[in-house]
Amino acid sequence: MIADKTTHRHFIIFKPFGYLSQFASNDSKQQSKKFLGSLHDFPEGIMAIGRLDEASEGLLLLTTDGKTSAHINSQKVDKEYYAQVDGVITNEAIEQLKTGVNITVEGELYKTKPCQAFKLKSIPDLPKRAKKIRDDRHGPTSWVSITLNEGKFRQVRKMTSVVGFPTLRLVRVRVGAIYVNAMDAGDVIEVDAFGVSIV
Numbered sequence: 001m002i003a004d005k006t007t008h009r010h011f012i013i014f015k016p017f018g019y020l021s022q023f024a025s026n027d028s029k030q031q032s033k034k035f036l037g038s039l040h041d042f043p044e045g046i047m048a049i050g051r052l053d054e055a056s057e058g059l060l061l062l063t064t065d066g067k068t069s070a071h072i073n074s075q076k077v078d079k080e081y082y083a084q085v086d087g088v089i090t091n092e093a094i095e096q097l098k099t100g101v102n103i104t105v106e107g108e109l110y111k112t113k114p115c116q117a118f119k120l121k122s123i124p125d126l127p128k129r130a131k132k133i134r135d136d137r138h139g140p141t142s143w144v145s146i147t148l149n150e151g152k153f154r155q156v157r158k159m160t161s162v163v164g165f166p167t168l169r170l171v172r173v174r175v176g177a178i179y180v181n182a183m184d185a186g187d188v189i190e191v192d193a194f195g196v197s198i199v
Contacts, residue, residue: 008065009043010194012178015060016185017130021051036062040188049073049175050151057129058082058172059180061194068194072175073151080116080147080174081156082124084133085165089119089142093163097146103158112159116147126171127185133168141168 013036015021023037023046036048042062049061049069058081063069071077097117102109120143133141142165146156157167173180178194 008063008068009046010065010068010191011040011042011046011062012183012189012191012194013039013060013062014127014180014183014185014187015052015057016127017057018054020054021048021060036060039186050079052172053154056170056172057127057185058170059175059178059183060172061175061178063194072194075149077176078147078149078174079151079172080145082120082126082171082173083144083146083156083160083167084141084169085144085160085167086139086141087165088140089144089160089163089165091119093165094119094144096163097144097159101159101162103152103155103162105152110152112152112155113148113150115149117144119144124171124173127183129169130185147174 015036019034019036019039022035023042024035025033033054036042043064045064046062047064047066047069049063049072052058052060061072094117098115100112100114102111104110124143144160146159148155156170160167176194183189
C-alpha cells in the first residue's frame with residue numbers, strides 16, 4: 001500500500017535546557033551541541049514550529065505540515081512563558097511588561113506589543129533543569145507569566161531585563177490551547193492534530 005502523501009505527522013515535545021531547536025547540523029562548530037533528533041526518530045520533513053533558544057525550555061510543536069507551522073507561528077496563536085527572574089518583580093515592572101517596552105531587535109529599537117503578564121503566586125511545578133539555577137543565597141527570585149502573540153528573538157529575556165529583572169530560567173508552557181501539563185524534559189508525544197483551527 002502506498003502511503004498517502006497528504007498525511008502529515010505532528011509532535012509535542014518538552015525541549016530540555018541545552019538543546020538547539022533543530023535536528024542536526026553540518027557546522028563543525030556545532031558538533032558538540034545537542035539536537036532534537038537525539039530525542040526521537042522523527043520523520044523526514046519534520047520542522048519545529050518556532051524556536052526556543054538553547055538555554056530555554058518547554059513546549060515545542062513539530063510538524064511536517066507547512067500550513068500548520070505558518071498558522072501557529074502567526075500572531076493569531078498565543079504563546080505563554082514562565083520566567084524565573086532575578087529579584088522580586090514589582091507591580092510597576094509587570095505593568096511595563098503589559099503595556100509594552102522598548103527592546104533591540106536586529107540593531108533597531110522595537111516596542112513590544114501589549115501582552116498579558118502577572119506574577120505567579122507560587123513556584124510552578126516544572127521538570128528539574130539539567131543545569132542548576134543559582135540558589136536564594138545569592139538573592140531572591142520570582143516567577144512571572146508572560147503571554148505573547150509575537151516572537152522576536154529572545155523577546156521575553158529582553159523584556160524582563162529592560163524592566164530591571166533579568167530572566168534566569170525561561171520555560172514555554174502553552175501554545176494556543178496546548179499545555180505542557182505533566183510532561184518531563186525530553187518527552188515526545190505524537191498527536192493526530194494540534195487542535196488549532198486553520199482558517
